[in-house]
Amino acid sequence: DGAELRAMKEGIRRTNAAYYRLLCGLDIHQKQEMLDYLREQGEVVGVVGQRLEELCLLRAADISFAQNISVRQDKLTPGSGDTIVSRVSDAAGEEGCEALKFEADIIVSDATAKGGGGFGAILSTIGIAKNTDMNVIRAIKYLLCSQTARFLLVLYTILFSKAGMG
Numbered sequence: 001d002g003a004e005l006r007a008m009k010e011g012i013r014r015t016n017a018a019y020y021r022l023l024c025g026l027d028i029h030q031k032q033e034m035l036d037y038l039r040e041q042g043e044v045v046g047v048v049g050q051r052l053e054e055l056c057l058l059r060a061a062d063i064s065f066a067q068n069i070s071v072r073q074d075k076l077t078p079g080s081g082d083t084i085v086s087r088v089s090d091a092a093g094e095e096g097c098e099a100l101k102f103e104a105d106i107i108v109s110d111a112t113a114k115g116g117g118g119f120g121a122i123l124s125t126i127g128i129a130k131n132t133d134m135n136v137i138r139a140i141k142y143l144l145c146s147q148t149a150r151f152l153l154v155l156y157t158i159l160f161s162k163a164g165m166g
Contacts, residue, residue, distance in 0.1 A: 005026060014037050014040075039060070045063075046064070048066075050100070052099060054100070065122055
């Protein structure tokens, strides 16, 4: 919670930043502070952006997510002429921005009643990415071992077949 984080001393926040896995209810300055602390400690940081003010956080994060909220013609700011920075509200009143979509690495669709999309989609995507990464590492290890053994077998055959002939 933002109030609990604000009540902590700066040194404690900095030291314990890596222990927090999910931070909710923070204002923009607290989010930036925690992002900086985590990056200093070498952590990979992901940010979910929903408002235009969070654009700087999306740029600073290692991986960024944005909600799929589209600008509708009836909600454009009159005279702005620029749909990229126009703010809109969806049915729930949440404000979004097209600029977030351009800056984000991943655009998250709205959650469905069946559990698809939303935050659950982010978690399942991260799980699949970690699994794929492990499978690639295992394949590389297997190929290195098997090809090294094959190379040594061929080298052994070449060296000892010539020694036996001479």
